[in-house]
Amino acid sequence: MTQTPAGPLSAPPVAPRRPVTHTWHGVERTDDYDWLRDKESPEVLAHLEAENAWTEQRTAHLAPLRERIFEEIKSRTQETDLSVPTRKRGWWFYSRSFEGREYGATCRVPVQDEDDWTPPQPDGKASPDQPALPGEEVLLDLDALAEGHEFFSLGGSALSLDGRLLAWAVDTEGDERYTVRVKELEGDRLLDDVVEGVLGGVTWDPDGTGFYYTTVDEAWRSDKVWRHRLGTAQDEDELVFHEEDARFWVGVGRSRDDRFLFVVSGSKTTTEWQVKDARSPERGFVVWSPRREGLEYSLEPAVVGGREVFLVLHNGSGPDFELATAAPTPTDPADWEPLVPHDPAVRLEDVDAFAGHLVVHQRSQGLTQLRIIELGPEGPGEDYLVEFDQEVYTIGSGANPSFDQPVVRLGYTSLTVPSSVYDYDVRTRELTLLRRMPVLGGYDPEQYEEHRIWAPARDGELVPVSLVCRRGARETGPLPTLLYGYGAYEASIDPYFSPSRLSLLDRGAAFAIAHVRGGGEMGRRWYDLGKLEHKENSFHDFVDAARHLVESGWSSPDTLVAEGGSAGGLLVGAALNEAPELFAGVVAAVPFVDTLTTMLDASLPLTVGEYDEWGNPEGDPEAYARIAGYAPYDNVAAVDYPPVLAETSLNDTRVLFVEPAKWVARLRATATGRRDFLLRTEMSAGHGGVSGRYKAWHDRAFSLAWILDRMGLAEVAPRSAVGS
Structure with a gap:
């Protein structure tokens, strides 16, 4: 049994091997460390505490650096702000x-x-x-x-339409199960209503007598929509809808014009919307277009050419989506009328409708774009992009809650430009900078350079890589580089500014994002080529991007560190198995590294809903063989791995703490050479880590100090970012 250490450890904790063997599709699979999943076990908790003690002991020499980095982050931040x-x-x-x-x-x-x-x-x-x-x-x-509370997260807050009542949701454990309370704003009077086990926030009924919310099943899938009537107990709440298909999640929301309530069911490949019209509430929720396998669509109410319509963003005409119009009443896809036709070079991602214009969120060539479509009395008018003159950037619509607003609130950032808030006046086409995130200490973006480079993948694809460093830093030779990646769920890791990242850049390092397949940066095709039977493209892209950074002179294997979180932890874990010689270290945050075990257990959170992303290894021998071939935990080999820092949270419901715990145990037991593997577990946190900004800064300082140490920069003083 592992004991909680009473003093310094002479060696890393050793998890006892307790083999459990199962047979799937005629193949035996033995797991030595499955016993580590019991978070209620004193032995498991003692093992995690011992791992934390070992990690702290092994990084004790970095404590002064951690404190300096924390103070650097703090000194760059305007702490009192709005x-x-x-x-x-x-x-x-x-x-x-x-x-x-x-x-x-x-x-x-x-x-x-x-x-x-x-x-x-x-x-x-x-x-x-x-x-x-x-x-x-x-x-x-x-x-x-x-x-x-050691942990605190606001799941959301919502005002009733008349502005009298405020409902808010709070999670104090990190398990993303929220408790909702309500108060009358006049007099700040707390109501007796308490609704527990809610996923996220709530949506008020237009009449203000109650609100809608969702709950999850035992597998942590949002499956039920409820209506709570104020002044009643939760056990009297009305079940509005139960999504029984385990592949689908369900959510509830209200349209920007406050006329419609929506209940949305969605899987990875299919959606279905139910609509309740405030003008005829007695009809209740009505299915607008029944689910058809492979058809994804979303609805946005609008008035186009004097007609009340739904804008329908759908993939029925092509994988990169089309924007169409249709009647607000239930409508067959054959009757959807194209407004912005499908274009394989432009991925349409979302649309917002206002009284005088539409805003289309799209991306092309790996960059985000905002398209404005002006609305006139006869219908759509001019159609154009809001443009910024920069090589690498991210633009997106901000908070725009009012249907009749004539301005578009948008956000803009890049690897060198701090997060910026603009208002774009559609009437005058004027762009006004309202705020740029202050970076104290004289930050000068001209002292840095950012690039978009293209790394050739082994099958001929070109993988976009966004990169930033201090201006002229590369002139002295290869740079220590932190390479980040994700590559799943069509999620795009677009270029963004980070104040904490300056602690790397100002010590001479570069930061890069590999936009690998499985993400959405290059459109739906990019995503499709990085999931299911094509999943290994994600890992190959990351390795090939790292190799390109080395071969093109940007970095070197002895100073190149990889980082990824969640599905990105799977990415860097698989890349580590494929090419351990390429990296000086790997940071894996809440990493999905025990992929096969998780996907074989339909009772675990999210598993069934993930079949369309990874495959169903329980029911499909090919999916089993495929996942078994790349899962980081299953493919640990007797080779010399670079140092690894695995970070997790005890109360994470998305990627259970047991995955990195088992992974580190197997790495220690199997690897040769250095065998420098650390596990750090937050004992009061969830998937997103600790709560509170100062705690988050301390956490990031811990990771950055370890990364700098792996790069050989732990003793390097940061250069000033003030322009000359």
């Missing part, structure tokens, strides 16, 4: 942060001029002791709500 206010139903809403506090507050002030869409600005520096804006009302003091 977001750009967003207008909705006669109010401006914003969030505030305060020096020394973890969470901050959400606030509102009344709109003073109905015709003025310019957000108000504070007269002076905001402070915890005075309102940021005249007439400020604090809706939620998050630090007060978090008091007494």
Whole structure:
């Protein structure tokens, strides 16, 4: 039995081997460490604590560096601050942060001029002791709500349409099961209503007498939509819909114009929407277009050419989606009328409708774009992109909750440009910068350079890689580089600015993102070529991108560190097995490394819904062989692996802590050479790690110090980012 250490350890913890053998499709599979999954076992908890002690002991020499990096992150941050206010139903809403506090507050002030869409600005520096804006009302003091809890997460908050009632959801464990409370804003009176086990937030019924919410089944799949009537107990709530197909999740929401409520069922390949019209609530929820395998669609109410329509974003005309119009009543796909036809060079991702214009979210050649379609009395008018003159960037629509707003709130960032908030006035086509995230200490983006390079994959595809470093740093030779990747679920890891990343760049390192197949950066085809039977393309792309960085002189194997989280942890774990000689170290956060075990157990969270992503190894021998061939845990070999830092959370419901725990145990037992493998478990956190910004900064400082040590930069002082 592993014991909690009472003093310094002379060797890393050794998990006892307790073989469990199963036979699948005629193939025997033995798992020596399955016993580690029991989070209630004192022996398992003692083992995790011993691993934490060993990790702390092995990294004790980095403690001063960790503290310096934490102070660097803190010194770059304007700790007392407020977001750009967003207008909705006669109010401006914003969030505030305060020096020394973890969470901050959400606030509102009344709109003073109905015709003025310019957000108000504070007269002076905001402070915890005075309102940021005249007439400020604090809706939620998050630090007060978090008091007494080691972990705190706000799942969301929602105001009733009349603005009288506020509902909010809180998770204090990290397991993403939230408790909802409600208060009357006038008098700040807390109601007796308490709804537990909610996934995320709530959606108010237009009449304000209750709200809708979703709950999960035993496999942590959102499967039920409920309606809670204020003043009643939760066990009296009405079951609105139960999604019985285990491949599908379900959610609930309301349209921007407040007319429609939606219940949406979706799998990885198919969607179905149910619609409730506030003009005829007695009809209840009606299926708008029945699910058809492989057909994905979404709905957005709009008025086009004087007609009330639904905008339908769907893949019925091609994999990169088409934007069509249809009647708000149940409509067959044959009657959907194209508005923006399918284009294989442009992936349409979303659409927002307003009284005078549409905003289409799309991407092309690996970059995000916003398309404006003006609406006139006769129908769609001019169609154009909101453009920025930069090689690598990310643009996206921000908070735009009001149907009649004439401006588009958008966000913009790059690897060198801090997160920026703009208003684009569709009437004048003027772009106004409202706020750029302050980076204190004299940050000068001109002192850095960013690039988009293309790495040749072994099958001839070109993999986009986004890269940033200090200007001119490469002139002295290859750079220590942190290579990040994800590559699953059509999720795109677009270029973004990070204040904490400056602690790497200013010590002479580069940061790169490999946009591998399995992600959505290059359209639906890019995703399809990185899942199911093509999944190994993701791992090959990451290895080939790393090799290209080395061969083209950007980096070298002795200073190249890989990092990925969740499905990205699977990515770097598989790349580690394929090419351990390419990397100086690997950081795997909440890593999905025991892929085969998880996908063989339909009772585990998310498994059945993931069959369309990974395959069903329980029912399909080919899927079993395929996953067994790349799962990092199953393919640990007797080779010299570089050092590994695996980070996890005890209460993670998405990727269970047992996966990295088993992986590290097998690495220690099997690998040759250095065998420097560390496991760090947060004992009060979930999939997203610890809560609170200061705790998160300490956590990131821990990882960055380890990365710098692997790069040989632990003793290097950071250069100033102030321009010359």
